[in-house]
Amino acid sequence: MNKIMMTVTLMLAMVISVFAQDKPVESETNQKRNEIDRKIYQLALRYNDLAVARMKLFELIERNPTNITYPETLISLYFEAGQYTSAAVSALDVLEMNDKSLIALEVAANSLEQLGALDKALPNFERHYLLTNNLFSLYKTAYMQYSLNRQDEALNSINMLVKAPKSTEEKVGFPKIDNTTQEVSLKAAALNLKGMVYMYQKNKAEAITALNQALEIQADFELAIENLKEVNKM
Structure with missing residues (x-):
């Protein structure tokens, strides 16, 4: 917000x-x-x-x-x-x-x-x-598609975002458990969202791969860490 x-x-x-x-x-x-x-x-x-x-x-x-x-x-x-x-x-x-x-x-x-x-x-x-070509709008597009259960479209938007060179530079904020906000790159955010799409599709292997890629970019990405814990329970 x-x-x-x-x-x-x-x-x-x-x-x-x-x-x-x-x-x-x-x-x-x-x-x-x-x-x-x-x-x-x-x-x-x-x-x-x-x-x-x-x-x-x-x-x-x-x-x-x-x-x-x-x-x-x-x-x-x-x-x-x-x-x-x-x-x-x-x-x-x-x-x-x-x-x-x-x-x-x-x-x-x-x-x-x-x-x-x-x-x-x-x-x-x-x-x-x-x-x-605003990457934040592309991220929001992908998130809306995921939320509306248009998973194939979401994956297409996510892949476009991951490939964009500036996605590693631009940041987006996520709420943390302690009520603070964590800034992460749009690329890490997109990979986390990709993991969520695969979680929804019950594709455990692909979800783990995407979430680990997000954590390679930002190891302390709290939401990706929590999502990875959920995947491992599947």
Whole structure:
């Protein structure tokens, strides 16, 4: 979850930075009102008054219906506030305006996952990966496929991730027994997930191989250690 929040926070910062660079041309009538609302929005964020910030975004959206910057910012605010239903619905609305909005795809995917709608989250993770080559989205794609019992698809996604050179560099967090978070490489995470797929398929030998490969990369990977103990009981 920490990685998700950091990603969306970064997206939100990027969106805010282009507020003054509205791509659609503003009419003279709207220009001054937009400028005032943007200033109030920034001040509301500074004071952590999200209700006022959202209200100003709604006004900017209504006044500038073709400017996708404002609804993209709104969905990021919903997600950061943990309002996953609002984030998901508004992100899907943005995708109807622009199905290549990376912010909307990521917010929709992660919000729908938080709501337990994995079948709806999966295509958004898949599309986000296809548009960005983001390895975290590929990992989430594989995990969604595993969770939805689409094991062959999961193995295909896992193998793609394991082969990606940067999978050894990028990290993902896992909860530990002591309630702390352990950072492991995406490659080790993918191999652990591969072991879980084979565990589900009752393929003990392949599960042990995958989990041992994960532990070769990171010997203290707690979840892989626990999964290996479970496999040995099979």
